[in-house]
Amino acid sequence: MIAIINRILIVDNDTSSVFQIGAVSSRDETIILHVLKKSGCYTEKLIMNGITRTTKFAFPVLVVEDNLLMRKILEASLMEAGYEVVSAGNGREALEIYGNGYYPIIMTDWVMPEMDGLELCRVIRESHSERYTYIILLTSQDSKTEMIQGLEAGADEYLVKPVNPAELTVRLKTARRILDLESSLKTSLEEIKNLSLKDSLTGIFNRRYLNERLPHEIKRAYRYERPMSLIMLDIDHFKAVNDTYGHQTGDIVLKGCADCITGSIRKEIDWPARFGGEEFVIVLPETDLPGAMVVAERLRQLVAGRATRTNGTVIRITASLGVASFDPEYQREPVTAEILAGHADKCLYQAKNGGRNRVIGIQL
Ligand code: GH3
Ligand code: MG
Ligand code: MG
Ligand code: MG
Numbered sequence: 001m002i003a004i005i006n007r008i009l010i011v012d013n014d015t016s017s018v019f020q021i022g023a024v025s026s027r028d029e030t031i032i033l034h035v036l037k038k039s040g041c042y043t044e045k046l047i048m049n050g051i052t053r054t055t056k057f058a059f060p061v062l063v064v065e066d067n068l069l070m071r072k073i074l075e076a077s078l079m080e081a082g083y084e085v086v087s088a089g090n091g092r093e094a095l096e097i098y099g100n101g102y103y104p105i106i107m108t109d110w111v112m113p114e115m116d117g118l119e120l121c122r123v124i125r126e127s128h129s130e131r132y133t134y135i136i137l138l139t140s141q142d143s144k145t146e147m148i149q150g151l152e153a154g155a156d157e158y159l160v161k162p163v164n165p166a167e168l169t170v171r172l173k174t175a176r177r178i179l180d181l182e183s184s185l186k187t188s189l190e191e192i193k194n195l196s197l198k199d200s201l202t203g204i205f206n207r208r209y210l211n212e213r214l215p216h217e218i219k220r221a222y223r224y225e226r227p228m229s230l231i232m233l234d235i236d237h238f239k240a241v242n243d244t245y246g247h248q249t250g251d252i253v254l255k256g257c258a259d260c261i262t263g264s265i266r267k268e269i270d271w272p273a274r275f276g277g278e279e280f281v282i283v284l285p286e287t288d289l290p291g292a293m294v295v296a297e298r299l300r301q302l303v304a305g306r307a308t309r310t311n312g313t314v315i316r317i318t319a320s321l322g323v324a325s326f327d328p329e330y331q332r333e334p335v336t337a338e339i340l341a342g343h344a345d346k347c348l349y350q351a352k353n354g355g356r357n358r359v360i361g362i363q364l
Contacts (some may be wrong), residue, residue: 058082058083058084059082059083059084059104059105059176060083060084060085060086060103060104060105061078061083061084061085061086061103061105061106061107061172062086062087062088062094062097062098062103062105062106062107063075063078063085063086063087063088063107063108064087064088064089064090064091064093064094064106064107064108064109064112064117064120065087065089065108065109065112065138066089066090066109066111066112066113067109070109070161070162071087071089073162073163074107074163074168075087077163077165077168078107078168078172080165081168081169081172083172086103089112090112090113090114090115090116091108091112091114091115091116091117091119091120091123092114092115093114094106094108094115094120095115095120095123095124098124098133102129102131102133103133104131104132104133104134104175104179105133105134105135105136105172105175105176105179106120106124106133106134106135106136107135107136107138107159108120108121108135108136108137108138109138110137110138110139110140110146110150111140117137117138117150117155118137118149118150118153119153120135121135121137121150121153121154121155122153122154124154125153125154131183131186132178132179132182134156134157134175134178134179135154135155135156135157136155136156136157136158136159136171136175137150137153137155137157137158137159138158138159138160138161138163139158139159139160139161140160140161141160142160146158156175156178157171157174157175159171196208197209197212199258199273199274201251201254201255201258201274202254202255202258202259202274203255203258204258204261204262204272204273204274204280205271205272205273205274206273206274207273207274207275207276209273210273210275210281210283211337213271213283214230214283214337214340214341215336215337217283217285218335218336218337218340220285221285221326221328222328225328225329226285226286226328227286227287227288227289227325227326227327227328228283228284228285228286228287228325228326228340229283229284229287229288229289229291229292229323229324229325229326230281230282230283230284230292230323230324230325230340230341230344231281231282231284231292231295231296231299231321231322231323231344232275232279232280232281232321232322232323232341232344232345232347232348233261233279233280233281233282233296233299233303233319233320233321233348234278234279234280234319234320234321234348234352235253235254235257235278235279235303235317235318235319236317236318236319236320236352236356236357237356238250238253238254238277238278238317241253241315241317245310245313245315249308249310249311249315252308252310253308253315253317254278256306256308257278257280257303257317257319258272258274258280260299260302260303260306261280261282261299264295264298264299264302265282265284265295269284269285269286270282270283270284270285270287270295271283281341281344282295282299287325288325288327289323289325289361289362289363292323292325292361293323293359293361296321296323296359296361297359299319299321300318300319300321300357300358300359303317303318303319304316304317304318304319304357318356318357319357320348320351320352320356320357320358320359321347321348321351321358321359321360322343322344322345322346322347322348322349322350322351322359322360322361323344323347323359323360323361323362324340324341324343324344324347324361324362324364325361325362325363325364326340326363326364327363331364333364335364339364340364343362343364344362346362347360347361347362348360
């Protein structure tokens with residue numbers, strides 16, 4: 001396949017390699033990220049205004065072998081194939097190296113002093129590390145019993161010594177294929193998990209996430225003896241918005257309100273969630289009542305000040321807010337997620353009864 005993107009020619013018909021092409025263009029400069037995955041290395045090309053910068057990344061392999069000569073031969077074959085090699089003389093040394101960085105592929109000898117290959121396999125599998133490590137076990141005998149023992153210990157593959165360089169290359173290709181599959185599966189699972197914790201209309205966290213995370217946030221406040229607050233926001237007379245303009249327009253207004261909340265809080269620290277219907281919760285770690293009241297009042301003004309324009313009409317809404325705060329240092333009764341949310345809800349109810357479009361707060 002030949003494609004021309006902004007006068008830069010990309011040729012992609014090499015069946016032995018996988019191309020990943022990402023192109024971003026701006027007005028008068030062209031940036032093309034061109035990643036080529038070969039057997040042992042990644043090549044990244046950044047092309048900007050006709051100037052090409054190429055960066056080569058080698059794929060790391062941890063080689064564990066006590067025999068120096070064997071180790072040197074393996075290292076040479078792997079480097080020849082384009083891999084970056086880090087070596088260890090036994091299982092214990094390998095674990096130290098493994099503990100300081102992620103190695104997607106480990107190629108280990110079986111018989112070694114201090115810790116042998118089987119034990120190394122077991123320890124790595126028991127560590128339940130977040131990312132998968134593909135383990136190739138090197139054996140000196142081609143016996144079924146040894147092979148089964150190795151695979152049972154957690155190895156993915158075994159190679160009989162002396163290792164044939166061509167076989168080594170194809171085994172590593174298999175390892176890369178499995179690792180690629182594992183990583184794309186993980187990405188998909190993360191995406192699914194994210195989707196299950198986010199509200200589809202507003203894009204912010206849902207009630208399920210709130211229920212899961214709020215108790216942890218409270219525990220954290222107790223552990224570090226830091227104040228914490230929770231705001232509950234409910235749009236005033238929202239039923240009337242739906243009744244007057246239709247449910248679809250109501251959805252647009254709701255989404256706008258969520259955006260308004262997200263845009264007005266401290267990113268990475270505070271987090272909002274859709275509690276249900278037209279109610280939102282904002283969790284404010286490290287925030288005492290006066291601080292939370294400032295945030296809530298600013299939010300009230302922002303919601304009241306914004307206008308949604310659809311089909312030639314301008315829709316304005318207001319919201320009522322309840323705030324509940326606690327400080328572990330002065331807290332007599334232990335606070336739970338239900339207690340904190342319950343108090344914020346009571347304040348919200350008072351704000352509604354007091355005429356709406358207002359903030360009421362309580363120190364627990
Ligand atoms: P109040 O000031 O007392 O809170 O009055 P309200 O009308 O906002 O409260 P009420 O609980 O009577 O009505 C809430 C409305 O929110 C009714 C429901 O149809 C609407 N609503 C809930 N979820 C959604 C949604 O996802 N989209 C839209 N468009 N409306 C929703
Ligand atoms: Mg050995
Ligand atoms: Mg309401
Ligand atoms: Mg409501």
